[in-house]
Amino acid sequence: MNLGLTDRVALVTGGRTGIGAAIAGGLAAEGCHVAIVDRTIDEEARATARLIETHGRRCHLMETDVRDFAAAETRVRETVATLGRLDILVCNAGITADAPIWKLSEAQWDTVIDVNLKGYFNYNRAAAAVFKDQRHGKIVNVASINGLRGKHAQTNYSASKGGIIALSKALAREVGKFGVNVNVIAPGMVLTTMAEQLPPEFLEQAMDETVLGRLASPEDCANAVAFLCSDRARHITGEILRVDGGQYI
Amino acid sequence: MVASTSSGRRVGVVGVGHTPFGRRSDATVQELAFEAFRDAVTDAGITRDVIDATVVGSVPEYHKQRSLAGVIQEYLGLAPRPTWLTEAACASGSAAIRTAWLAIKAGIHDIVAVIGCQKMTELDTAEILALMGRVGEVQWESGFGTTFPGYYAMFARRHMHEFGTTRQQLVEVAVKNHHYGSLNPMALFRKEITEEKAAASEAVADPFRVYDCCANADGAACVILASEERAREIAAVPVWLAGMGCASASMSVLRRPHLTGLPSAERAAAEAYAMAGVTAQDIRVADVHDCFTIAEIMAYEDLGFCPRGEGGRFIEERRSYVGGTVPVNVDGGLKAKGHPIGATGVSMTYDIVKQLRGEAGERQVPDADVGLTHNVGGIGQYCFVQVLTRE
Amino acid sequence: MFKWFGLVNYAPHTKVAEFATHLKDGRLVGSRCAACGAHTFPPRADCDACMSPDFTLVEVSGRGVVHTYTTISAAPSGFEQLAPYRLGLVDLEDGGRALACFGDTLADADVAIGMPVQVVPRLAEEREAITVYYTLERPGTPWPRTPLDG
Numbered sequence: 001m002n003l004g005l006t007d008r009v010a011l012v013t014g015g016r017t018g019i020g021a022a023i024a025g026g027l028a029a030e031g032c033h034v035a036i037v038d039r040t041i042d043e044e045a046r047a048t049a050r051l052i053e054t055h056g057r058r059c060h061l062m063e064t065d066v067r068d069f070a071a072a073e074t075r076v077r078e079t080v081a082t083l084g085r086l087d088i089l090v091c092n093a094g095i096t097a098d099a100p101i102w103k104l105s106e107a108q109w110d111t112v113i114d115v116n117l118k119g120y121f122n123y124n125r126a127a128a129a130v131f132k133d134q135r136h137g138k139i140v141n142v143a144s145i146n147g148l149r150g151k152h153a154q155t156n157y158s159a160s161k162g163g164i165i166a167l168s169k170a171l172a173r174e175v176g177k178f179g180v181n182v183n184v185i186a187p188g189m190v191l192t193t194m195a196e197q198l199p200p201e202f203l204e205q206a207m208d209e210t211v212l213g214r215l216a217s218p219e220d221c222a223n224a225v226a227f228l229c230s231d232r233a234r235h236i237t238g239e240i241l242r243v244d245g246g247q248y249i
Numbered sequence: 250m251v252a253s254t255s256s257g258r259r260v261g262v263v264g265v266g267h268t269p270f271g272r273r274s275d276a277t278v279q280e281l282a283f284e285a286f287r288d289a290v291t292d293a294g295i296t297r298d299v300i301d302a303t304v305v306g307s308v309p310e311y312h313k314q315r316s317l318a319g320v321i322q323e324y325l326g327l328a329p330r331p332t333w334l335t336e337a338a339c340a341s342g343s344a345a346i347r348t349a350w351l352a353i354k355a356g357i358h359d360i361v362a363v364i365g366c367q368k369m370t371e372l373d374t375a376e377i378l379a380l381m382g383r384v385g386e387v388q389w390e391s392g393f394g395t396t397f398p399g400y401y402a403m404f405a406r407r408h409m410h411e412f413g414t415t416r417q418q419l420v421e422v423a424v425k426n427h428h429y430g431s432l433n434p435m436a437l438f439r440k441e442i443t444e445e446k447a448a449a450s451e452a453v454a455d456p457f458r459v460y461d462c463c464a465n466a467d468g469a470a471c472v473i474l475a476s477e478e479r480a481r482e483i484a485a486v487p488v489w490l491a492g493m494g495c496a497s498a499s500m501s502v503l504r505r506p507h508l509t510g511l512p513s514a515e516r517a518a519a520e521a522y523a524m525a526g527v528t529a530q531d532i533r534v535a536d537v538h539d540c541f542t543i544a545e546i547m548a549y550e551d552l553g554f555c556p557r558g559e560g561g562r563f564i565e566e567r568r569s570y571v572g573g574t575v576p577v578n579v580d581g582g583l584k585a586k587g588h589p590i591g592a593t594g595v596s597m598t599y600d601i602v603k604q605l606r607g608e609a610g611e612r613q614v615p616d617a618d619v620g621l622t623h624n625v626g627g628i629g630q631y632c633f634v635q636v637l638t639r640e
Numbered sequence: 641m642f643k644w645f646g647l648v649n650y651a652p653h654t655k656v657a658e659f660a661t662h663l664k665d666g667r668l669v670g671s672r673c674a675a676c677g678a679h680t681f682p683p684r685a686d687c688d689a690c691m692s693p694d695f696t697l698v699e700v701s702g703r704g705v706v707h708t709y710t711t712i713s714a715a716p717s718g719f720e721q722l723a724p725y726r727l728g729l730v731d732l733e734d735g736g737r738a739l740a741c742f743g744d745t746l747a748d749a750d751v752a753i754g755m756p757v758q759v760v761p762r763l764a765e766e767r768e769a770i771t772v773y774y775t776l777e778r779p780g781t782p783w784p785r786t787p788l789d790g
Contacts, residue, residue, distance in 0.1 A: 132765070135666070135786045177664075177763060177770050179786055375717065382716025383650055389682045390739050392646015392773065393727060394712060394719040402710035403729055410708070410753045452724070455711040502729060503682065503737040508708060 003230035006031035009083045010229065011076065013037045013066050013123055014093025016045040018192035019142065019218045023090050026222030027229065028052040028059070032088065035060040035079040037123070039093070058083060066093045066119030076126040088229045089127040091120040092142040094160070098153040109156045116160035121167060124182075128175055137180040138229045141168045142221070143240070145188045145248040161186075165240060172238035181237040183228045188244030190216040211246030260353045261480030261487035262637070263360075263473050264293025265599040270468035270587040271437045272370055278312055279324035281469040282366045285592075286325055289362070289471035293483055297325070300473070301358035303332040306345030306365040307591030310380060313371050321364060339540065340626035341365065342470070342594025343633030349474045350490055359476045365595030366469035369588075377465075385628060386501040398462050398541060400502060400628045402454035405543035407508045409456070412558035416456055419542040420447045421564045423460045426539060426578050430585020432612050435596075437466045437587030461542040466587025470595035472602070488602045491619075492525025492636030494518055500630045509558075513632035514551035514623060522553075525636035527619060529553030532575050532636070534604045534614040536597035538625040539582040545569075548623055549577070552634070571614055579604075579612045594624035594633060605639040644770045648718035655685030658697055663772040666761045666785030669697040670736060681736030702759035703779065704730035707737065709751050728776045730757055743775030 010027045014020040015036035024034045025048065034052050038045055041063040052059040060082045064071050080086050094116045097108040120141055131137025146154055147161025165184055172182040189195060189206035195215075207215055224243045227233055242248065266288025268281050276284070282305075290297060303325070305318040314320055318334040337344035342365030349361035372380070384397040408414045424444055430436040447460035480487040494517035499505055506512060522528055529552055537548035546560035554575050555563045563569060569577035580586060580600040583593060601620035603609045609617075622635045643652035645660040659682070662669045671683030675692035681700055686693055707729045715723035726742040728751065738759050742751060757776040760783045764771035 133784050135784045173768065178784075378715075378720075379717040382648065382718065387650040388654065391650050391716075392648055393740050394647060394716060394722065394725060395727065395739065396712060396714065396716050398714065399710050399712050399727060403708040403727070406710060407708040407753065452711075452713040454713060503739060508729075 001232055003030050003226060003232060005226070005230055008032045008087040009035070009079065009085050010088035010090060011035045011037065011079050011086060011123070011127065012090045012092060013119065016040060016042070016048060018194060019187070019190055019221050020092040021048040022218030022222040023092060023225045024048060024059075025051050026219065026226050027088065028055040028057040030226050030230070031057070033058040033083045035062065035083055037062050037064050037066065037075055037093070039063070039065050066122060067114045069122050072122035072126040076123070076130060080130065086127065086130050087136070088138045088140075089123060090140045090142065090225055090229070091123050093119055094142070096154070096157050098157065100153050101155045104156060112156040113160050116157070117163040117167070120164050124167065124171055128171065128180065131180040132175060132178045135179045137175075139168070139171070139180065139182040140225050140228050141182070141184050142225075143168075143184045143186045145186050145242060145244050148186055148240070148242075149248055169238050176237055181228070181233065183233070183236060183238070184240045185221060185224045185228070186240050186242045186244065187216055187221050188242070188247035190218060190221060192218055206247065209247040210244065211249070214245055216243055216245060258354055258356070259477040260350050260490045261475055261477060261484065262490065262598065262602050263475045263480050263484040263487060264289040264295065265473075265602050266290070266292060266471040267435050267596060267599045268469045269435050270466040270589060270592070270596075273368065273467035274370065278307070278314060278317065278366055278368045278469075279321045281368070281467065282321045282364050282471070283324055285366070285469040285471035286362060286364055289473050293473045295360075295473065295483060297327065299360050300327060300330065300362050301360050302330050302349070302352065303327050303362045303364065304345040304349045305332065305334050306336075306341035306343070306363065306594060307334060307367055308336055308338060308341055309334065311367060311369055311372060311590075321366070327362070337631040337633070338626035339538070339588065339590045340594055340624045340631045340633050341591040342596065342598075343622070343624035343635065344594070344631070346472065346474070346490075346594060346598060346635070347493060347495055347633060350493055353474055353476050359479050361474050362471060363474060363595060364469060364471045365592040367589035367591035368467045369465035369590070370467055386503070389503060390501065396454060397628070398454040398457050401541040401543055402457050403502070404508045404547065405456055405541070408543060408547065411509055412561065414543075414546060414561035416448070417444070418546065418561035418565050419456065419461055420444050422539065422542040422545045423447050423584055425564065425570060426582040426584035429579045429612060430581025433581045433586065436581040436585045437464060438581070438585045457541060463540045463583035463588040466589045468587065468589035468592045468596070470592045470599050472595055472598050486606045486639060488605045489638050489640070490635060491638040492521035492523070492527065492634075494521030494524070494634040496520070496632055498629050498632075500627070502628065510547050510551045511625060511629035511632060513629050514548065514625060514634065517632040517634040518552045518623070521621070521634040521636045525638065527636060531619050532621045533617040533619050534579065534601065535575055535577045535621040535623065536580060536582070536600050537577055537623040538593070539578055539584050540588065540625070542584075544625070545577065545582065552621065552623060576614045579609070579614060594622065597622040597624060598635065598637070601637050605637060644772045647722075647771065647773055656683045656697070659683055660772055662697060662699075663761050663774070664763055664770065664786075666783055667699050668702045668759060668761055668774065670700045670734065671695045672698045679735055681732055681734065681738070700732065700734040702732070702774070703734075704732040704738065704757055704759060706751060706753055706755045706757060707731045708753060726751060728757065730759065730776060732759070738774070740774050740776050743777045745777040745781050
C-alpha cells in the first residue's frame, strides 16, 4: 500500500527515543520530514535525527517541556517556519510514576497528568488551529490499553491515558468538518529499552495476556501510526486502534 | 396581460363593509368576516340569497383554522354556493376581487361577495418571528436573516442614494397617514404623531424606525360585486371597476432589474389606466400600499403621480394631502389603519368606493370621481392596481 | 447537502444541492447551462433562457460592488443573537447578485453603495453541525480552500 506521505511534515512529541523515535523514523521512511519535541535533546535524539536523514528527509529537533502551553504554539510555528508546513501531529511524550493510590503523592499525580494529558492538550490545540485553517491534518495521540482498562498502581497513568482517549474523541468531533482526522493508538506492553529494565515477571505477565504470545516492538506502533497518518486512513477518525497483540480484547 | 378587447360587462361595486382594525381578541376570523359581510349586504340593500359565489382573500399561514374559505362560507350561511381562497401575500384581498371580477366578466356569476379577512394575532411571538424570516426568497436570502422591513429598507437606501430622498421625507409620509388615520373610526391608530416622535422611535432596519413600518392587525372588509345590469338594479350609485391591472415581478431581490420602484406596480398601473381610459393625472384620490414609508414614495412614482425620483419632494410639498395634486391614503393607509394582510386590498376598495359615493365624511376628497387602489403583495412580487369610477 | 447552507436553512432539498458542498470546500459556484451556455448566480437547475434541465456548476470569483444595504435590528427567528447585523446586496463581477451579512474585515468600516467587496465562503467553526454560508469582506481577503484532491 502506498501511503502517499512523501514530503509531508510531521511533529512528534517524545520522539527522542523508544516508541517516539520509532514513530519518527517510520514516518521518515514513508517520506515525511519530521520535527521532534522532547524534554532532552542529547546524543540519543541526534541519533534519531541521523536515522531520519538517512532516509533523505529533514529533521528539526526542539528541546521543550511539553507541559509548557505557550511553548507548544511557538514550537508548532517554528516547525512550519523551518520545515515549510505541518500535516501531521503525533503526541507520544509520556511518563509513568506508579504506586497504589494510598502511596501516590500529589506530585506523582500532578506530573503524570501534566505531562501525559496536559502535554497532549497543548500540542493538539496548537496543531488543530493550523490544520483547521488549511482544511487538512492528521493527529495521532498515543494512549495505552491501560487507558481502556484499569491497571494496578496506575491510577494516575490510567487516568491520563483514558483522558487522552476522551480528548481525542471530542477533538475528532470538532475538527472533522475541516478535513482533520484525530485517532488514538493504544499499545500494550512495548519492548523498548525502558521496558527491558522492568522485572522479568512484568514482561512475562504481559506476554501471557497477549493472544499472539509476543510483545510489541516500537516498529509495530510506528506502522499503525503511519497508516493512520496517511490518506489511506482518510475515513477513519475518532478511532482507537489497539496495538497490543490481543493483550486486552 | 388582459386581451385588448376587454369587452363585455362592466363590473360594479354595489355594497361595502368594514370592521374596525386592531387587536380583535373578541372574535374568530369567521366572526370578523361576518361583521364585514353583514355591513356590506346591508349597505347594498340585498339579501344573502342573491349572492352567487364567495371569494375569500386571506393568507392561511397566520391562522390556526385551515381551509378558511370553507369555514367562512359555512358561518356566513352561504353554502352550497361556490367558494375558494385566493392568496397573493399582502395583496390577497385584491386577488380575491380580481377573481370575482373575472368570474362576473366571463358571465359565470352575476353577484359575488368578496371578503378580505385576516387575524394576525393568533400566532405567538416565536411563530411570528419564524414567519418573519420567510418573507423573501427562502433558498438564497432567508438564510442570511432578511426580514420584510429589511427588504424595503434596502430599497429605501438605494432610493436615497440615487435620488437624494431623505429620512425627513420618509417621516412625513408617516405623519400624513397618522393624521388621516386619526379621522378614521376603523383605524388601529387613532392619534396623530409628530416628526420628533417618529424619528425617535426604535430602530427596526436602517433607515427604518418603528414609525416607518405598518403594524399587524386583525380585521375584515367586504365588497359585493355585480354585473352591470344587476349593479344598476341594486345600487343607487354604482361604482365601476373601470381598470384592473395585475402584474408580477421576481420574488428574489437578486433578480430585480432595479430596487428604486416596483416593476409590478408600474406594469399593473399602466394596464389599469389603459383599460379605464385614464392617465395618472385623472386620479382624484388614491389608496396605496404604504407597508413602509418608502413604499408610498415609490408608489407616487410607479403610479405616475410624479416622475421617478421625485416622490420625496411630492410628500415634502404636501401634494398627497387633501387639496394637493392627488390625496393619497386619506383613510390612514396601512400605516395608521393597521395591515390585516388579507383584508387590506378590500379595505382600500371600500375606502375608494366611499370616496366616490361622497360618503367619506370629514375625510371626503371633493369631486372625487376617479379613484385608485394600489395593493402590493410581499416585496413586490405581486401588484394589483384598480381604477374605480363613478358615473 | 443543501441543508448545510445558510445561518438558518428553509430549503434543504434542491437540484443545485452541490452548491453547498462546493461552498464547504471554499468555492463559490454558479450554474452554466449545458445547452445554451447561460451563466447564472445563484445557480439554478432549469435554464431561464432556454428551459434546459442540464447544467454544470462553475466557480465564480465572488468579487462585487455593494448595490444596497441595511442594518437589521428587529431580527427574525434564528438571528436574535446576531442583532443588530448588517446585510448587503452585491452586484457580482461575474454576473448576478448575492445577499449576505458583512463580515469581520468590515466590522468597523462604514458601508457605502458602490463599495467593492469580496464574497467569502465560510464554514461555521463553533457549531457542531456543518453550516456553510458566505460573508461580505474587504477585497483581497483570503479564505481556506480544500485542496481539489482532498
